Amino acid sequence: MKPIKEIADQLELKDDILYPYGHYIAKIDHRFLKSLENHEDGKLILVTAVTPTPAGEGKTTTSIGLSMSLNRIGKKSIVTLREPSLGPTLGLKGGATGGGRSRVLPSDEINLHFTGDMHAVASAHNLLAAVLDSHIKHGNELKIDITRVFWKRTMDMNDRALRSIVIGLGGSANGFPREDSFIITAASEVMAILALSENMKDLKERLGKIIVALDADRKIVRISDLGIQGAMAVLLKDAINPNLVQTTEGTPALIHCGPFANIAHGTNSIIATKMAMKLSEYTVTEAGFGADLGAEKFIDFVSRVGGFYPNAAVLVATVRALKYHGGANLKNIHEENLEALKEGFKNLRVHVENLRKFNLPVVVALNRFSTDTEKEIAYVVKECEKLGVRVAVSEVFKKGSEGGVELAKAVAEAAKDVEPAYLYEMNDPVEKKIEILAKEIYRAGRVEFSDTAKNALKFIKKHGFDELPVIVAKTPKSISHDPSLRGAPEGYTFVVSDLFVSAGAGFVVALSGDINLMPGLPKKPNALNMDVDDSGNIVGVS
Numbered sequence: 001m002k003p004i005k006e007i008a009d010q011l012e013l014k015d016d017i018l019y020p021y022g023h024y025i026a027k028i029d030h031r032f033l034k035s036l037e038n039h040e041d042g043k044l045i046l047v048t049a050v051t052p053t054p055a056g057e058g059k060t061t062t063s064i065g066l067s068m069s070l071n072r073i074g075k076k077s078i079v080t081l082r083e084p085s086l087g088p089t090l091g092l093k094g095g096a097t098g099g100g101r102s103r104v105l106p107s108d109e110i111n112l113h114f115t116g117d118m119h120a121v122a123s124a125h126n127l128l129a130a131v132l133d134s135h136i137k138h139g140n141e142l143k144i145d146i147t148r149v150f151w152k153r154t155m156d157m158n159d160r161a162l163r164s165i166v167i168g169l170g171g172s173a174n175g176f177p178r179e180d181s182f183i184i185t186a187a188s189e190v191m192a193i194l195a196l197s198e199n200m201k202d203l204k205e206r207l208g209k210i211i212v213a214l215d216a217d218r219k220i221v222r223i224s225d226l227g228i229q230g231a232m233a234v235l236l237k238d239a240i241n242p243n244l245v246q247t248t249e250g251t252p253a254l255i256h257c258g259p260f261a262n263i264a265h266g267t268n269s270i271i272a273t274k275m276a277m278k279l280s281e282y283t284v285t286e287a288g289f290g291a292d293l294g295a296e297k298f299i300d301f302v303s304r305v306g307g308f309y310p311n312a313a314v315l316v317a318t319v320r321a322l323k324y325h326g327g328a329n330l331k332n333i334h335e336e337n338l339e340a341l342k343e344g345f346k347n348l349r350v351h352v353e354n355l356r357k358f359n360l361p362v363v364v365a366l367n368r369f370s371t372d373t374e375k376e377i378a379y380v381v382k383e384c385e386k387l388g389v390r391v392a393v394s395e396v397f398k399k400g401s402e403g404g405v406e407l408a409k410a411v412a413e414a415a416k417d418v419e420p421a422y423l424y425e426m427n428d429p430v431e432k433k434i435e436i437l438a439k440e441i442y443r444a445g446r447v448e449f450s451d452t453a454k455n456a457l458k459f460i461k462k463h464g465f466d467e468l469p470v471i472v473a474k475t476p477k478s479i480s481h482d483p484s485l486r487g488a489p490e491g492y493t494f495v496v497s498d499l500f501v502s503a504g505a506g507f508v509v510a511l512s513g514d515i516n517l518m519p520g521l522p523k524k525p526n527a528l529n530m531d532v533d534d535s536g537n538i539v540g541v542s
Contacts, residue, residue, distance in 0.1 A: 001105050007246045011078075011279050019241065021115050024106050027241040028254075030199065030271050036278035042076075043415045044277060046310040046360070047286045048295035050317045050348050051486075052476050053324040055333055058099065058367040058397060059316045060286060062404075065102035065396020066314065066365070066411065067284040068249045069404030075412060078276040079104075079251065080268045080285045083118060083243070083258035084111045085186045087158040087519055090527040095542040100397035102404075104245050104253045108538045117194075118156045118185055118258065120239040124232040125154045125190045131228050132212055133168070137175045142221055146178045148214040150500065152517075156185040160520030183517035186260040192505035194236060195257035195269045196305055203240060204233045210504040220463060222503070242272040249401055252279075261288025263473040263517055265297045265507070270306040277308065282412070289476035291315060291351040292441050299358045300422050301469045301507060311415040313360040314407075315389075317348050319372045319380060325487040334371035341376055345383050346488035350479060352387055354441050359421040361414040364391040365407050390414055426467050430460055433470040434496060434510050442479050444494035453510075456499035465501050465508060474512040481513035 004026045008018055017029040047063040060081065067079035081104065084096035095111035097104045104110060113119070129151055136144055155162070162182035168175040185191060189210055197203035208224035215221055223229050242256040256272040259265050266288035267273075276283040287294025295313065303309050319341065320333045326344030328337050348364070355362050364384050366377065377393060384391035390410045395403030423440055424433045431449070438444040449457065460466055477483035481494055498511040521527075529540035 002246060002250050004244060004246070007244060007250065007252050011252055018244075019238075024245065025109065025115060026244045027115060027238065028244055028275065030241050033198070033271055033275050033278070036275065039278040041277045041308065042281040042283055043311040044273070044308055045282055045284045045312050045314060045411055045415060046295060046298060047284060047314045047316065048291040048351075048355070049289070049315060050321055050351055051290040051292070051325065051479055053321045054330055055318070055320045055324055057316050057318050057321050060096055061098040061100065061102045061397050062314070062316045062365050062367055062394055063284050063286040064098040064104060064247050064253070065394065065401065065404040066407055067253075067282070068102065068247050068251045068401035069396065069408035070282045070284070070412065071249075071251050072401040073405060073408050073412070075282050075408070076280045077251065077282040077284060078254060078280040079247065080254045080256070080272045080276045080283060082266075082268045082286070082288065083114060083255055085118065085184065085258055085260070086112070086156045087184050087186070089541065090530070091158045091519065091525050092522045094526045097542055099542070101248055101400035102396040103248050103542070104255065105248060106245070107542050110245065110255060111541050115238070115243050117239040117243070117256070120235050121188055121191045121194060122154050122156055122185045124235040125185070125188045127232060127235065128212065128223060128226070128228055129153045131226055133175050135226060142225055143216040144213045144221055145216050146176055149178065149212065151212040153180065153182045154185050154188045155182055158184065158519040158521045160518065163516060163518045181518070184519060186258050187263045187517040189502045189505050190232070190236075191257060191259050192264050192502060194239060195259050195265070195267070196505055197240065198270060200233060200237070200240065203236065204229050206504040206506070207232050208504070211501055240271070242269060242275060261294035261297065262476045263515065265301055265471055266294040267298050267302055270302070273306060273308065282415070290479070291355055292479050293474070293476055295355065296423070296437065296441050297471060300424065301471065303420065304422070304469070305506065309418065309420045310360055311417065312363060312411055313355045314363050314365050314411060315348070315351055315355065316365045316367055317380070318367045318369060319376045320369060322348060322380065327486070336373045336376060338375060338379060341379055344487060345380065347479070347486075349387060350443065350488045352389055357421065357423065357440065359418045361416060361418070362389045363407070363410045363414050364389055365394045366391060367394050367397070426469065429466050430468070430470060430499070430508055431457060434472065437470065437472055438494040442481070442494055443488065443490040444480065445491040447494045447496060449496045450498065452498045453496045460499065460501060460508060463501075465503065468501070468506060468508045470510055471502075471507045472510045472512060473515045473517075475515060
């Protein structure tokens with residue numbers, strides 16, 4: 001690794017806007033973005049993927065490798081990524097810093113505590129939870145209805161035992177008993193707000209709008225009513241600054257914020273993305289999970305808030321993922337299976353069709369694995385060409401930037417200024433927005449709202465939130481809301497179980513299927529593979 005000062009020098013960043021965290025990490029003052037207003041924006045490349053599988057597709061690896069490869073062919077590029085969450089890192093998924101010769105460094109630090117941003121978000125979130133219950137205990141001046149408190153507690157860990165709990169037991173000194181729950185930090189509205197805020201003023205205003213409860217007269221109670229937004233901003237004053245690190249080849253990388261794409265909007269901060277676009281010719285940014293989740297939310301929501309729009313989309317796919325979607329089992333996923341590949345290609349086709357609805361040029365990055373056969377590779381290339389999309393075989397895991405030259409050239413040739421196209425209008429009712437997403441992106445035949453969801457829609461209309469954009473929280477394992485439906489399901493009934501308003505972040509969340517906001521650990525979590533030796537060297541994190 002190079003000293004972080006050398007990485008900063010590549011971007012002509014001065015010492016007075018850098019806050020070093022050791023030798024290889026630094027924060028960039030978010031106020032620096034203001035000084036870049038007159039700089040021309042570079043092109044924005046959105047990296048997304050086919051529907052994820054247990055075999056893994058390498059989307060983060062491809063994002064990092066593509067940025068390095070663009071630099072290799074003479075294009076100045078920065079990659080922007082989300083911060084990993086300890087829950088998945090210690091759970092099933094593992095780290096989120098890429099792999100092989102296409103990683104961001106120092107990967108162990110990034111995957112673990114990094115610069116403390118996750119902990120700052122959790123602290124700000126839980127400060128509000130504590131103040132809220134303290135307010136109720138000490139006279140409840142706002143007349144908060146304790147049966148209608150919406151604000152949960154949070155921690156950056158997968159812990160299913162905290163999904164439904166009771167607090168306040170032990171007598172009056174401990175407050176009033178009530179039902180409560182925990183959500184994972186990446187699902188916190190505070191995390192979403194941090195990722196969407198452009199400056200400290202914007203951050204505090206958004207925090208103040210958060211809805212925490214209803215009072216005895218069924219009126220909304222916000223953070224601004226409790227007067228705690230200033231203290232929350234104090235805890236976030238460093239977390240609002242993007243983190244500068246490097247790739248395995250010294251390409252600058254901005255890693256900032258970490259909202260999940262299956263339960264939030266799923267991309268890094270607007271500050272980091274805008275900063276990268278001002279400082280480079282090509283900003284490579286990743287949206288979480290498949291294109292039905294991260295990419296749709298990036299375009300329909302994040303782009304509108306940020307005032308930018310992608311110039312091209314890269315759809316990451318693998319032969320083994322397509323075979324899995326075609327019915328192949330994980331045990332034989334490495335064996336040649338053209339029939340399964342043919343059936344599973346339908347999943348890729350749906351994502352290509354969906355991305356084209358946003359006017360985006362699409363490049364398919366076929367992430368090659370050693371078990372892929374020439375016949376399988378040739379089939380995917382031929383079928384992509386039939387769809388009229390560029391395809392490039394990527395080997396950035398094994399070869400770094402050298403393995404992504406073909407992909408980088410294809411992306412540079414495809415990227416262009418496009419007329420923004422959104423799936424729904426902001427003044428469409430919430431249920432219409434959901435129906436458009438369900439039918440156009442998830443390929444459902446109809447939408448069914450539970451009784452709970454219908455009541456939530458009445459609340460949304462009553463309080464004037466009907467014109468907010470919609471963030472659908474659903475399984476990442478299927479285009480549908482049902483994780484068992486692989487491939488390209490269509491014509492099914494899309495079930496909306498509940499909705500809630502994230503007024504500070506500025507969107508309505510629609511919960512579908514059995515999705516919940518606190519993941520659980522698997523039987524054998526990744527934490528069992530981790531250790532640290534007497535010299536402080538960590539193993540098993542990435």
